[in-house]
Amino acid sequence: MSEEYTPKSKFGKWFNDRLPLLSLANHLTDYPTPKNLNYWWTFGGILTFCLITQIVTGLVLAMHYIAHADMAFDSVEHIMRDVNYGWLIRYIHANGASMFFLAVYIHIFRSLFYGSYKAPREIIWIIGIIIYLLMMAAAFMGYVLPWGQMSFWGATVITNLFSAIPLVGEGIVTWLWGGYSVDNPTLTRFFTLHYLIPFLILGLVVLHIWALHVPGNNNPVGIDIKKPSKDTVPFHPYIVIKDGFALLMFMIVFAFFVFYTPNILGHADNYIEANPLVTPAHIVPEWYLLPFYAILRSVPDKLLGVVAMLSAIFILAALPWLDTSKIRSAVFRPLYRQFYWILVADVLILGYVGAMPAEGLYLLIARIATAYYFLHFLVILPILGYKEKTLPVPLSITDPILGGSPNLATARNKESLSNK
Amino acid sequence: MSEKKTNRRDFLFTATYAMGAVGVGATVWPMIDQMNPDASVKALASTEVDISSVNPGKTITVLWRGKPVFIRRRTEDEITEARSVKLDDLKHPEKDEDRAKNPEWLVMLGVCTHLGCVPLDQKGDYNGWFCPCHGSHYDISGRIRKGPAPTNMEIPKYEFVNSNTIKIG
Numbered sequence: 001m002s003e004e005y006t007p008k009s010k011f012g013k014w015f016n017d018r019l020p021l022l023s024l025a026n027h028l029t030d031y032p033t034p035k036n037l038n039y040w041w042t043f044g045g046i047l048t049f050c051l052i053t054q055i056v057t058g059l060v061l062a063m064h065y066i067a068h069a070d071m072a073f074d075s076v077e078h079i080m081r082d083v084n085y086g087w088l089i090r091y092i093h094a095n096g097a098s099m100f101f102l103a104v105y106i107h108i109f110r111s112l113f114y115g116s117y118k119a120p121r122e123i124i125w126i127i128g129i130i131i132y133l134l135m136m137a138a139a140f141m142g143y144v145l146p147w148g149q150m151s152f153w154g155a156t157v158i159t160n161l162f163s164a165i166p167l168v169g170e171g172i173v174t175w176l177w178g179g180y181s182v183d184n185p186t187l188t189r190f191f192t193l194h195y196l197i198p199f200l201i202l203g204l205v206v207l208h209i210w211a212l213h214v215p216g217n218n219n220p221v222g223i224d225i226k227k228p229s230k231d232t233v234p235f236h237p238y239i240v241i242k243d244g245f246a247l248l249m250f251m252i253v254f255a256f257f258v259f260y261t262p263n264i265l266g267h268a269d270n271y272i273e274a275n276p277l278v279t280p281a282h283i284v285p286e287w288y289l290l291p292f293y294a295i296l297r298s299v300p301d302k303l304l305g306v307v308a309m310l311s312a313i314f315i316l317a318a319l320p321w322l323d324t325s326k327i328r329s330a331v332f333r334p335l336y337r338q339f340y341w342i343l344v345a346d347v348l349i350l351g352y353v354g355a356m357p358a359e360g361l362y363l364l365i366a367r368i369a370t371a372y373y374f375l376h377f378l379v380i381l382p383i384l385g386y387k388e389k390t391l392p393v394p395l396s397i398t399d400p401i402l403g404g405s406p407n408l409a410t411a412r413n414k415e416s417l418s419n420k
Numbered sequence: 421m422s423e424k425k426t427n428r429r430d431f432l433f434t435a436t437y438a439m440g441a442v443g444v445g446a447t448v449w450p451m452i453d454q455m456n457p458d459a460s461v462k463a464l465a466s467t468e469v470d471i472s473s474v475n476p477g478k479t480i481t482v483l484w485r486g487k488p489v490f491i492r493r494r495t496e497d498e499i500t501e502a503r504s505v506k507l508d509d510l511k512h513p514e515k516d517e518d519r520a521k522n523p524e525w526l527v528m529l530g531v532c533t534h535l536g537c538v539p540l541d542q543k544g545d546y547n548g549w550f551c552p553c554h555g556s557h558y559d560i561s562g563r564i565r566k567g568p569a570p571t572n573m574e575i576p577k578y579e580f581v582n583s584n585t586i587k588i589g
Contacts, residue, residue, distance in 0.1 A: 056451065060451055060454055063454070063455070064454070064458075078458075078460060081459065082458040082459040082460040082461075083454055083458045083459075084450070084453040084454050084456055084458055084459075085449075085450030085451075085453055085454050086454060086458070088450050089450060089451070089454060
């Protein structure tokens, strides 16, 4: 680590004095990283890959797509049938959205488990939530562009959420549509915004990483570490190789969807051109929005349903203050660990019932799961911080391995294991 | 100098880089190839033209692959003129017999070989075509005679389907 980094070559020094790109590159390669980062920490790099993949494939698709209500559907078929490798590029883009959300959910739940949102990393976390919101907006608008039945009715339903706002709701919806229903003006503005948002996300990713590099990475033990020290390794080559390997594994999953089952995450109805006169029998959003969709439907009031759904997302931004525990990592929080897994199950259940019809038992389960979701954040987490008896936290990452940990039981256990 | 022994690790590195290069190439190629003419463009590669209504001394212009094609029904005088030019006088020597298989019909890509403008009919110093962009003069066989254009106007692949129809492409 070199605060006073100077390039070796004369030209490098001349350039770096004027634009310190080489200092930045040096910071990124030498950046001290906790040496105990596990594979759950590789999803930041994977997400960067996802964003770039979406931008590159999206750029290519935009060269062939026509944002017009009369031509959009045909232009997508033109991409699939006529454009060289158009099928591949579109399938990468469509499945890429799902892969992006898969990675972001793992990334978020990693933070929840290891307490990465806690001080001093609240800003990183909040920027992350804004990125997540923008991702949902981009995904939703992107789904409208093929102008199939699901596109059209998804756009109708989601924009109609705003009509729940008292007094001005109807006016806002008309404004969003640019007319009295979802039509060509809606499509062209969605296309424009769908093109814009990824670049906003890219900018926020830079801020996300910048904010990360101020305190440095959290780690599975969740303690503050000295940087650089025997607890850290330089980002390059250690983390680069680890991230690279994880990315390869991720790409195998990605490629499986693209090449073997490219339509499984979509809906067959979207291969029917938009028809403003007929709604598909069973309309559901893409899988990554299902938990929030379930929350929306579980509230039997139009306005309150929308409020509940939006609160479910925005409550995450308040998480650093709702979680009162001083201990970051769930490794040392035996009770939180259990509630964490209940929350994971709760969100999966919400996702499942979100895909089912909103009636009978499904509706009941959705209501219980919705109530629990808010209970977790608003009641359990604040109380847990005061009531929970946490395990002793080691003083450094190295300590529990080399002994000298205040957690003597762990140290002894390790010793006896190594003696065998 | 001691001989460097190639070990297992060197092989693994080389094999990994080679696979990586193949992977990058296979990923990049679709992104490049998508900008090439697609199947719907290639499907328009040939055009059939009805020439029954073209009188001698007249030129019609048809669109083929997004470019103009001149089809001129030449008069006897024009044919004589085109065939009497000495090859030594030409910047890009080509016999009229090679350019117009059926001397009455000249089928030619109406694109100036200088920078792609469409030359004007029956203009210029050689009674052929004249390009208004940078002043290239073509004769009645579409051959460059004066000006910056390097070559004669191109003859596309065409055939007479019957006496009234030409298929271009």
